[in-house]
Amino acid sequence: MRRQVEIFISGAGVAGLTLAILLADKGIKVGIADPVKALPLAKTPHGTRTAAIQNRFLPLLRQTGALDEIEDIxxxxxxxxxxxxxxxxxxxxxxxxxxxxxxxxxxxxxxxPIQPLRAALYEAALNNALIDFFDETKTQNITFGESANIVTLEDGSEIAASMCVSADGVNSVFRKSANIGIKTKNYxxxxxxxxxxxxxxxxxxxxxxxxxxxxxxxxxxxxxxxxxxxxxxxxxxxxxxxxxxxxxxxxxxxxxxxxxxxxxxxxxxxxxxLRSFTAKELTANRLILLAESAHCLSPIGAQGLNMSLKDIEVFLQILEKNLYLGQNIGCMAMLASYGHERIHDTKLRAGAVHGLNQIVSNSLPVSKAARRFGLNILKSTPRLKQKIMNIGMSSD
Ligand SMILES: Cc1cc2nc3c(=O)[nH]c(=O)nc-3n(C[C@H](O)[C@H](O)[C@H](O)COP(=O)(O)OP(=O)(O)OC[C@H]3O[C@@H](n4cnc5c(N)ncnc54)[C@H](O)[C@@H]3O)c2cc1C
CATH class of the missing domain: 3.30.9.10 (D-Amino Acid Oxidase, subunit A, domain 2)
Known part of the structure; x- marks a missing residue:
């Protein structure tokens, strides 16, 4: 039998799980699939990767209940x-x-630390009655329809969803199914x-x-x-x-x-x-791309997950506004607003991170000079430094 959800999310990484929990909080029936099951938090290794999450996104993470579980580490x-x-x-x-x-x-x-964060989110999502977990199976395909998309999983099961979210990382199946290309930079x-x-x-x-x-x-x-x-x-x-x-x-x-x-x-x-790319578009029929399926950047500037949280924040605001106006989940207006709001910021930040990477990771005399010149200017111009800090902290 074909299962039905309102929103189906491909990928239960940090981004996918955060979105699933926050959607369920709004009373929305969510389905989420991921081939990699998380261990219980108590058994999850610390791992070597961490992410510096800007202050302004911490309330969003806290709302999931996961942050309280890992704040001490x-x-x-x-x-x-x-x-x-x-x-x-x-x-x-x-x-x-x-x-x-x-x-x-x-x-x-x-x-x-990323691994414990994912484990804490996983636990929070597992306990949520509005979230259907499709564990240890991959999203394989999506068939686009007028009133719903049909998702096929690797185990053969099918799910009908009013809309789908691609949060399945750099090799996103949904992005490929929707024929959305990427603009890549090689470092x-x-x-x-x-x-x-x-x-x-x-x-x-x-x-x-x-x-x-x-x-x-x-x-x-x-x-x-x-x-x-x-x-x-x-x-x-x-x-x-x-x-x-x-x-x-x-x-x-x-x-x-x-x-x-x-x-x-x-x-x-x-x-x-290192990989770096941005998706050329962020939406297709009843589908949005977010997090690393939409943008994967050099860790310079610590933007990656912060941008993903911004994607989530913007999508939730648009969803709420459209539902209030009596629109259906996954309608054109909702997708268009999301694409419009996120594409510009995504390109801008990706461009800035790329530029920074070129200046910082370079032995050319001109880059070296630019680096030292830039640092000298920052040292001697406190107001410029404060402005840069404000931009870095705001994410707006
Ligand atoms: C060294 C390093 C340092 C970083 N530091 C920072 C930092 O300081 N600040 C910051 O903001 N960001 C940072 N980042 C970026 C941040 O770590 C990533 O943006 C974030 O972890 C990616 O999360 P995600 O949920 O988008 O993707 P992922 O964690 O890749 O999640 C994707 C999920 O999709 C699943 N999946 C894949 N294929 C399928 C399929 N077919 N069907 C279903 N599921 C599927 C995968 O199993 C996975 O669980 C850093 C990145 C690196 C590499």
């Missing part, structure tokens, strides 16, 4: 320190500090991630060293621990990843210039090749 970011260490010696480094206190009493963001960079402990306090400040291969960023976690996101040209990253633990730790020590004292690896080192 997350850490506030009060300031960001950017260092260009490329002088003759480290004393000639250029440094700019963006401190939240210069513009607000609040923190900049909260650094949250030839690899992201290396791990968890470190250190002998000096991070003082809730994230430290970003700008090297020619990409930034080396230490992001605070509770206690004297930080998560590392290190972008490096792939051929060098491959060499570094072949090092044994002791040699890798030595390399990290060198790259961090001892800014957090003695570093110690507290996890494995994970890596993933």
């Amino acid at each position: 997350s850490a506030p970011l009060q300031a960001i320190r950017i260092i260009d260490p490329e002088g003759q010696n480290f004393r000639e480094k250029l440094e700019a500090v963006f401190d939240a206190q210069e513009i607000t009493n609040e923190k900049l963001s909260l650094n949250i 030839n960079q690899t992201a290396m991630t791990c968890i470190l402990s250190h002998t000096k306090s991070h003082q809730n400040m994230s430290t970003e060293f700008h090297y020619p291969g990409g930034p080396f960023t230490l992001v605070p976690l509770p206690g004297d621990k930080s998560s590392l996101v290190w972008l490096e040209r792939t051929k060098f990253a491959e060499t570094y990843l072949s090092y044994n633990r002791t040699d890798f730790e030595k390399l990290l020590q060198e790259k961090s210039h001892g800014i957090l004292g003695q570093l110690k690896l507290e996890s494995s080192v994970d890596s993933l090749p």
Whole structure:
């Protein structure tokens, strides 16, 4: 028998689950499928990847009930320190500090481990009677219809939905089924991630060293621990990843210039090749794209998941407004508003992140000069720095 839901979500990652819970909160019947089942939160490993979520999106996450469960393993970011260490010696480094206190009493963001966040969201969604879980099976196809779309899962079952949401990540099946192309940028960079402990306090400040291969960023976690996101040209990253633990730790020590004292690896080192693209369109018949099925960016600037939360926030507002006006879920007006509101911001932020990546991850003398010039200007122009912080924190 064909199951019926009002909104079907492909992909139970952080974005898909957040949306599912918030839709169910509005009384909407949701279906969600994902081939990868989450472990219970208590059994979920910390993992090496974290995401700095801007303050303004925390209420949205808190509404899901998941944030309360993992706040004790997350850490506030009060300031960001950017260092260009490329002088003759480290004393000639250029440094700019963006401190939240210069513009607000609040923190900049909260650094949250991704795997536990997904597990906490999963638990919250499992307990919700309005969410139908299609566990350990993939979305395989979508047939577009006038009053509903029919989704076919890998196990052969079918679901009829008034509208569908693509939250199934970079290789989105829904995006491909709708023939929506992507605009790609190739960086030839690899992201290396791990968890470190250190002998000096991070003082809730994230430290970003700008090297020619990409930034080396230490992001605070509770206690004297930080998560590392290190972008490096792939051929060098491959060499570094072949090092044994002791040699890798030595390399990290060198790259961090001892800014957090003695570093110690507290996890494995994970890596993933960087991808960057934006979808050319964000809607099709009774379908919207959001999160990494719509945009996948370099981790520079920590925009990825924040943009996904913005997608969710905008969609929920549009849905509410349209339902209030008596429109049907998935109607043209709803899709058009979402596409209109999100495409511009998505392209703008993707362009900005790409530009930043080009300037930061580059050994060309002109980029080096631009980097140092930029940092000098920021150091000497507090109002410009405050303006940039306001833009970074607002996401509007
Ligand atoms: C090193 C690194 C650091 C980052 N740091 C930050 C940061 O500081 N701040 C920030 O905002 N962002 C950051 N990001 C980005 C952020 O981590 C991602 O945007 C986010 O985790 C992606 O979540 P998602 O739900 O969109 O995608 P995913 O987590 O990829 O979820 C997609 C889900 O879809 C499922 N799926 C796939 N195919 C199918 C199918 N056919 N049917 C059903 N389900 C399917 C998958 O199993 C998966 O569970 C960072 C990214 C990286 C790589």
